[in-house]
Amino acid sequence: MYIYNQNKEENPEPVEADITGTLPDWLQGTLVRIGPGIFSVGETSYNHWFDGMALMHSFTIKDGGVSHRSRYLRGDTYKANMEAKRIVVSEMGTMAYPDPRKNIFSKFITFLNHAVPDFTDNCGANIIQYGKDFYATSETNYIRKINPETLETLDKVDYLKYLPLNVVSSHPHYDKEGNAYNMGTSIADKAKTKYTIFKVPAGTNAEDTTPVLKNMEAVCSIPCRSLLSPSYYHSFGMTDNYFVFIEQPYKLDILKMATAYMRGVNWSSCLKFHPEENTLIHLIDRKTKKEVLTKYYTGATVVYHHVNAFEDDGHVVFDVIAYDDNSLYDMFYLDELKQRIDPGSSSNKHYSSPKCKRFVLPLTDKESEVGEDLVKLKYTTASAVKEKDGKLLCQPEVLCGGVELPRINYDYNGKKHRFVYLTGVEMSAVATKIVKLDVETKKVQEWTAENFWPSEAVFIARPNAVEEDDGVVLTSVINTVEGEQGFLLVLDAKTLKEIARARVQAQLAMDMHGRFIPQGS
Numbered sequence: 001m002y003i004y005n006q007n008k009e010e011n012p013e014p015v016e017a018d019i020t021g022t023l024p025d026w027l028q029g030t031l032v033r034i035g036p037g038i039f040s041v042g043e044t045s046y047n048h049w050f051d052g053m054a055l056m057h058s059f060t061i062k063d064g065g066v067s068h069r070s071r072y073l074r075g076d077t078y079k080a081n082m083e084a085k086r087i088v089v090s091e092m093g094t095m096a097y098p099d100p101r102k103n104i105f106s107k108f109i110t111f112l113n114h115a116v117p118d119f120t121d122n123c124g125a126n127i128i129q130y131g132k133d134f135y136a137t138s139e140t141n142y143i144r145k146i147n148p149e150t151l152e153t154l155d156k157v158d159y160l161k162y163l164p165l166n167v168v169s170s171h172p173h174y175d176k177e178g179n180a181y182n183m184g185t186s187i188a189d190k191a192k193t194k195y196t197i198f199k200v201p202a203g204t205n206a207e208d209t210t211p212v213l214k215n216m217e218a219v220c221s222i223p224c225r226s227l228l229s230p231s232y233y234h235s236f237g238m239t240d241n242y243f244v245f246i247e248q249p250y251k252l253d254i255l256k257m258a259t260a261y262m263r264g265v266n267w268s269s270c271l272k273f274h275p276e277e278n279t280l281i282h283l284i285d286r287k288t289k290k291e292v293l294t295k296y297y298t299g300a301t302v303v304y305h306h307v308n309a310f311e312d313d314g315h316v317v318f319d320v321i322a323y324d325d326n327s328l329y330d331m332f333y334l335d336e337l338k339q340r341i342d343p344g345s346s347s348n349k350h351y352s353s354p355k356c357k358r359f360v361l362p363l364t365d366k367e368s369e370v371g372e373d374l375v376k377l378k379y380t381t382a383s384a385v386k387e388k389d390g391k392l393l394c395q396p397e398v399l400c401g402g403v404e405l406p407r408i409n410y411d412y413n414g415k416k417h418r419f420v421y422l423t424g425v426e427m428s429a430v431a432t433k434i435v436k437l438d439v440e441t442k443k444v445q446e447w448t449a450e451n452f453w454p455s456e457a458v459f460i461a462r463p464n465a466v467e468e469d470d471g472v473v474l475t476s477v478i479n480t481v482e483g484e485q486g487f488l489l490v491l492d493a494k495t496l497k498e499i500a501r502a503r504v505q506a507q508l509a510m511d512m513h514g515r516f517i518p519q520g521s
């Protein structure tokens with residue numbers, strides 16, 4: 001049985017895996033994955049799975065062999081907690097309070113520090129690339145540079161040094177030149193709360209060692225529809241000419257946040273879903289850096305992951321994983337997870353199931369009638385109907401249900417894609433399948449096997465591939481049978497048939513996201 005709240009071990013020394021099957025000879029590089037790994041320190045423990053201190057895993061594929069290692073992210077949060085032998089840095093779902101055994105004076109200091117708090121650098125959500133550097137990230141203003149080969153923790157970088165960004169997404173996009181685009185929120189900066197899309201240039205010459213973040217620049221800003229409650233978002237979409245941003249009615253209440261520590265509640269209690277409100281869809285023209293004039297909206301929804309966005313014949317099409325409410329977050333409370341995986345559990349809480357949905361935004365500027373559906377694409381049932389006030393009410397098409405953690409062949413980002421690789425979820429907090437979705441036919445292919453829990457499916461294209469799905473899919477698989485080994489699984493991306501597996505002696509952990517770094521890059 002897999003125990004979510006048990007601290008996971010690190011195995012920093014590389015260990016060769018036992019291979020069955022044959023790895024393609026062109027597949028050379030390192031898959032780095034990250035997620036929460038430490039859930040309690042001394043007598044204290046985190047409330048929520050996302051709060052856990054970050055643990056990285058890597059699988060280095062070289063000359064037909066695979067070596068594995070894992071290491072905790074040794075950021076300031078990790079060091080402070082370990083030194084104090086208790087959790088002293090607050091996370092989204094866990095507020096850290098002074099040791100009750102401490103004297104009144106040091107308690108007072110801790111309170112003062114929280115009035116203008118310094119946020120956590122426990123970056124356990126994703127591994128991203130800026131220029132030639134790799135960073136572990138969560139959604140605070142801090143990111144941590146890592147050495148993707150040794151998994152050592154390097155410099156702490158503060159976005160706030162370069163732009164006023166208090167929360168920043170962990171899912172940037174990249175253009176063909178390697179420039180990164182990402183999005184953050186500035187809270188009450190110069191009395192304004194706004195979302196900012198920024199660019200981190202790739203950097204030009206190989207000898208230049210200045211961190212590329214020094215050159216980051218704001219591309220455009222979108223004012224929040226409500227000054228004191230910016231929406232939460234986890235990713236966004238990008239095509240050649242547009243950015244897609246979903247301003248959903250899942251909002252951070254800033255006033256509540258400012259007083260959370262004193263009120264003795266965690267920050268996530270200040271994040272609220274408002275089902276009575278609608279969701280605004282912002283389309284920003286990358287050339288003019290302005291929003292298009294047409295206003296798009298849809299019903300209340302919660303989206304974490306964008307799949308892809310592309311332009312087609314006067315429309316912007318985008319696919320996302322959408323929920324009816326914010327229950328995903330509640331599902332990952334560690335107490336809740338304990339109940340969910342126990343088959344005898346009496347928990348009957350309802351959790352919204354993730355669905356892959358397609359939205360279509362017509363790029364119309366010509367006259368059209370009220371009540372007209374402006375979506376003219378033949379291949380989708382998604383609609384966008386003009387309302388009296390000129391706004392377009394968008395209804396999505398459901399492509400597939402019970403799927404999360406979408407990945408595509410990234411060469412198709414911003415372009416019309418056909419295939420999406422996902423994890424399939426049955427028992428809500430657990431993925432039991434890898435799913436390949438053909439968005440053209442809506443057919444799915446699956447890989448599944450008893451007792452195995454795969455992680456996010458990372459697609460890697462065969463060099464010089466012509467077809468979109470010519471390549472492999474990598475996933476690390478937890479073996480839930482006591483004493484048996486987990487493995488890196490290599491699937492043929494066309495058929496989703498197993499090509500090889502690399503069994504590792506070390507303990508694998510459930511995680512969030514991963515990134516494949518081809519050898520020599």
Ligand SMILES: CC1=C(/C=C/C(C)=C/C=C/C(C)=C/C=C/C=C(C)/C=C/C=C(C)/C=C/C2=C(C)C[C@@H](O)CC2(C)C)C(C)(C)CCC1
Pocket residue numbers: 050051090091092119120124125138139140141166167187234252257267304328404405423425428429430431453454510511512
């Ligand atoms: C900086 C700042 C603040 C502090 C902010 C903090 C501490 C932010 C931390 C944010 C973090 C860690 C965000 C992490 C987000 C992760 C998300 C949304 C993860 C989604 C995960 C999904 C969809 C999971 C899927 C699954 C997984 C992982 C395993 C599979 O087996 C099953 C499946 C598919 C369900 C304040 C208090 C808001 C104040 C202002 C300023």
Ligand SMILES: [Fe+2]
Pocket residue numbers: 170171234304305513
């Ligand atoms: Fe994510």
